[in-house]
Amino acid sequence: MKYDVNQLTLEEKIALLTGINEWQTSSANGKLPQIFVSDGPNGLQMFDENGVRKSATAMPALSLLAQTWDKELAYLDGETIANDAAEKGADILLAPGVNIKRTPLNGRNFEYFSEDPYLSGVLAREFIKGVQSRGIGTSLKHFCGNNREKGRRVQSSEIDERALNEIYYRPFEIALEAKPWTVMCAYNPVNGVYASENKKLLKGVLRDKFGFDGLIVSDWASVQSSYKALKATIDLIMPYNEDTLPNVKAALEKGYITMEEIDACVTNVLKLIEKVQNANKQINYTKKERHENAVKIAKAGITLLKNEENILPLKDGGNYLVVGDLSKKPIGGLGSAYVQTDYEQKTVTELLQEKLPNAQVGYDKGACACADWAGANRVKLEYAKRCYVEAYGKDAVVVFVSGDTEGESFDRSHIKLKREYEELIENLLKYNKNLIIVVNSASAIDMSDWIDDVKAVVYEGFSGEGTNEALSSILVGETNPSGKLAESFPYDLDDTFTGDYAGDGFVEWYNDSIFVGYRYYERAGIDVLFPFGYGLSYSKFAYSNLKIEQTDKTDFTVSYDITNTSDVDGAEVSQVYVKDVFSMVVRPEQELKGFEKTFLKAGETKTVSVKLDFRSFAYYSTALDRWHAENGVFEIRIGASSQDIRLVGKVNIELEDDEQQSQAFVYYNN
Ligand code: GLC
Numbered sequence: 291m292k293y294d295v296n297q298l299t300l301e302e303k304i305a306l307l308t309g310i311n312e313w314q315t316s317s318a319n320g321k322l323p324q325i326f327v328s329d330g331p332n333g334l335q336m337f338d339e340n341g342v343r344k345s346a347t348a349m350p351a352l353s354l355l356a357q358t359w360d361k362e363l364a365y366l367d368g369e370t371i372a373n374d375a376a377e378k379g380a381d382i383l384l385a386p387g388v389n390i391k392r393t394p395l396n397g398r399n400f401e402y403f404s405e406d407p408y409l410s411g412v413l414a415r416e417f418i419k420g421v422q423s424r425g426i427g428t429s430l431k432h433f434c435g436n437n438r439e440k441g442r443r444v445q446s447s448e449i450d451e452r453a454l455n456e457i458y459y460r461p462f463e464i465a466l467e468a469k470p471w472t473v474m475c476a477y478n479p480v481n482g483v484y485a486s487e488n489k490k491l492l493k494g495v496l497r498d499k500f501g502f503d504g505l506i507v508s509d510w511a512s513v514q515s516s517y518k519a520l521k522a523t524i525d526l527i528m529p530y531n532e533d534t535l536p537n538v539k540a541a542l543e544k545g546y547i548t549m550e551e552i553d554a555c556v557t558n559v560l561k562l563i564e565k566v567q568n569a570n571k572q573i574n575y576t577k578k579e580r581h582e583n584a585v586k587i588a589k590a591g592i593t594l595l596k597n598e599e600n601i602l603p604l605k606d607g608g609n610y611l612v613v614g615d616l617s618k619k620p621i622g623g624l625g626s627a628y629v630q631t632d633y634e635q636k637t638v639t640e641l642l643q644e645k646l647p648n649a650q651v652g653y654d655k656g657a658c659a660c661a662d663w664a665g666a667n668r669v670k671l672e673y674a675k676r677c678y679v680e681a682y683g684k685d686a687v688v689v690f691v692s693g694d695t696e697g698e699s700f701d702r703s704h705i706k707l708k709r710e711y712e713e714l715i716e717n718l719l720k721y722n723k724n725l726i727i728v729v730n731s732a733s734a735i736d737m738s739d740w741i742d743d744v745k746a747v748v749y750e751g752f753s754g755e756g757t758n759e760a761l762s763s764i765l766v767g768e769t770n771p772s773g774k775l776a777e778s779f780p781y782d783l784d785d786t787f788t789g790d791y792a793g794d795g796f797v798e799w800y801n802d803s804i805f806v807g808y809r810y811y812e813r814a815g816i817d818v819l820f821p822f823g824y825g826l827s828y829s830k831f832a833y834s835n836l837k838i839e840q841t842d843k844t845d846f847t848v849s850y851d852i853t854n855t856s857d858v859d860g861a862e863v864s865q866v867y868v869k870d871v872f873s874m875v876v877r878p879e880q881e882l883k884g885f886e887k888t889f890l891k892a893g894e895t896k897t898v899s900v901k902l903d904f905r906s907f908a909y910y911s912t913a914l915d916r917w918h919a920e921n922g923v924f925e926i927r928i929g930a931s932s933q934d935i936r937l938v939g940k941v942n943i944e945l946e947d948d949e950q951q952s953q954a955f956v957y958y959n960n
Pocket of ligand 1: 329384431509510626
């Protein structure tokens with residue numbers, strides 16, 4: 291190794307174990323290059339020396355990327371952000387976040403992928419590969435159990451072993467296959483011990499079980515005691531922590547921490563510095579191409595939820611009204627994932643008029659100019675009347691709405707639309723039934739009060755600087771929507787497991803255990819408004835010809851045909867779910883274990899192939915302390931969504947005991 295821990299004095303070693311400010315590591319009195327880290331998952335968030343955000347490409351949020359179900363686009367997303375990072379001098383991108391969407395209230399759900407660990411892990415893995423392909427490191431975060439913002443710095447997530455392994459560790463375990471340079475610990479305690487001091491979590495699971503050999507960085511100001519964090523194998527305490535030097539020196543003198551433990555952390559920092567030095571940072575997209583990549587991902591992730599009477603796509607020559615200022619400047623999520631872009635989007639109204647030159651496309655701010663409505667001076671009646679008059683008689687009215695604000699350090703207070711938007715829809719319906727609702731939110735919305743009365747719903751998500759281009763392209767049919775939900779949409783917050791309960795401030799007991807998202811709704815027999823994996827297209831797809839070939843004891847190749855039976859080219863996300871038919875332990879009704887996105891021309895048929903292996907059938911046995919696949923029958927279900935199963939096959943697993951051992955990822959040589 292180029293840098294030797296013995297070159298450093300004790301003070302220099304300890305200084306290396308914390309930042310020198312928010313974003314940089316120490317140079318150890320000029321002996322070492324510094325590392326520059328920067329957020330975030332939805333694009334580069336970097337500040338100049340005056341603390342002003344530098345502009346960067348505002349990519350769609352990871353929640354929107356997840357709705358693409360496209361591994362190649364996940365790679366492209368990471369690669370694109372890495373271009374900005376390389377250009378602006380960041381060495382490590384503090385992303386992706388893979389925390390599971392356990393409650394739709396979580397303020398940071400927009401930054402995360404899914405309620406399902408497999409979808410989250412696979413897309414995060416490809417995102418990491420994309421970032422690191424450009425010589426920029428990543429930070430897989432937040433390990434673990436950070437599933438809401440309320441109380442994140444104090445409230446312990448009390449999670450059982452099966453849920454940890456099958457749900458909360460799992461996306462990290464899968465994403466680690468891409469060898470992220472760093473992993474970031476979570477703020478919260480897990481089972482009573484802060485993640486930053488939780489040696490079982492960081493060393494026992496991350497390093498010893500999953501084989502992670504990179505650097506573990508704390509979340510920002512998440513460290514309570516520096517020496518305890520280092521003993522738990524946190525290598526880098528961020529940002530600069532003035533307590534670290536006195537705290538670690540005192541602990542060393544008292545024998546609470548050894549020089550070997552300190553040197554082990556220092557060595558990991560030196561390894562990271564070397565990795566950064568040896569990295570070949572490459573820029574392969576121009577600024578314009580990065581923007582185009584953002585548009586491409588947005589087009590593939592925006593999800594069509596309802597399209598009654600095929601009111602979409604809009605027709606040239608039609609008479610339309612666009613309502614709401616979110617059609618001009620869509621919102622995104624707040625906090626460390628916020629991205630400052632200098633890209634000026636055209637409005638949806640302008641774009642629709644360009645794309646439909648013979649149409650009439652009007653605009654109205656809407657009767658709920660939010661600032662007016664929320665403030666004391668409720669909007670004047672004539673504003674409302676003007677909007678309704680404008681809407682009256684139009685072929686369609688495209689209404690832009692959003693839910694409660696989403697961001698870091700707070701959770702949503704409800705999952706409906708903002709009240710003024712619900713009233714707007716209610717009032718507009720009196721003057722025009724042909725409403726197309728565009729939802730500019732990034733977490734599940736309870737639409738039950740109005741969904742039956744409107745003709746179409748497009749879930750726009752937080753789609754970054756390419757939102758309006760992507761959305762307009764879908765509205766006029768230039769782009770055939772192909773996004774599918776990566777989280778279930780419940781009818782009502784009370785249908786969710788946690789409801790509005792958010793723990794008692796000290797502890798939140800995850801007594802839903804493994805039953806999270808669709809796993810919960812299906813087991814509890816609770817209908818949802820839109821199921822996990824649901825999304826409409828302008829095309830129709832037929833599934834046929836399921837074949838299952840056994841290639842080894844628990845290895846199978848599942849293949850099936852998809853036909854685009856429409857006259858419109860499109861893309862279909864097919865999903866592979868596995869059900870343990872006769873299980874000796876409680877298990878979900880079914881679990882996602884494979885997926886593919888297939889582009890099909892009108893009338894075209896393609897054969898899709900998905901591989902299943904031991905982990906597709908196994909559950910985590912707390913009795914055996916390893917993954918275990920019971921012998922017996924399993925159903926293989928091919929679905930257009932978790933609730934729209936098109937093909938079903940069966941396989942039989944027959945493993946000898948010794949094969950069980952060899953197949954499982956045996957953690958502790960038992
Ligand atoms: C924040 C976030 C983390 C982010 C870091 C640096 O508090 O939890 O995701 O990367 O601090 O901004």
